[in-house]
Amino acid sequence: MDNKKKLARNKYETNDDMINLIDNLNRDDDVKYNRRAFLKTAVGASVTLGLATLPFSIKAMMNTAGEDDKRIAIAKLSEISKGQSLNFNYPTDEDPAILVHTKDGKFVAYNNKCTHLQCPVFYEKEQDVLLCPCHKGYFDVKSGHPLAGPPQRELPRIELEIVDDTIYAVGRKVRHG
Known part of the structure; x- marks a missing residue:
């Protein structure tokens, strides 16, 4: 099956733009922007933000522990x-x-x-x-x-x-x- 036939099988014989919305989709974009890719990006961003704030959390814990020891x-x-x-x-x-x-x-x-x-x-x-x-x-x-x-x-x-x-x-x- 050639590329023109693959693209034509989901196309209807009409001039209505709402029916032919799938024409702008490409299989490469479908694979690139799927749920798995989104979840990988979200988890990666969360881990990165968590690691970025870790030194500040440790410093805050150390400061409060030292504050109680002051006499x-x-x-x-x-x-x-x-x-x-x-x-x-x-x-x-x-x-x-x-x-x-x-x-x-x-x-x-x-x-x-x-x-x-x-x-x-x-x-x-x-x-x-x-x-x-x-x-x-x-x-x-x-x-x-x-x-x-x-x-x-x-x-x-x-x-x-x-x-x-x-x-x-x-x-x-x-x-x-």
Whole structure:
């Protein structure tokens, strides 16, 4: 069977373009653009993207593991009396934090950025709350949970450890709920 007869067997005797749509198909294109080729390309692209992001994933895991191991001295117990607060930076010099010696004698520390728009948070001794003055956001000083205003998420807590007469920041706990 010659090429003209092969092409003519699917052709109908009509001038309607919709019936003769298969004229533009070629068997080579059919083999080149099939499901198997598409799946090979999709899997190859997925593997390539996965391998390209692997170094960033490993670096992120290594950074979070190192962050928990940081231990920084914040202050001496005698430097901060009940009802006072102290600003410091943790875990890096660019991350502001606040240490509060509550009225009932406990020490708590949080990131010093409001979870609404990153404004600084201040300790309000009279009301025993953390206040964000930008939009009147209030946080519970004991738990870091929002009490009023626009903030919807609690402040990330900084874990503390007291050894001898020194208060240390030893880790950060980001909580949701």
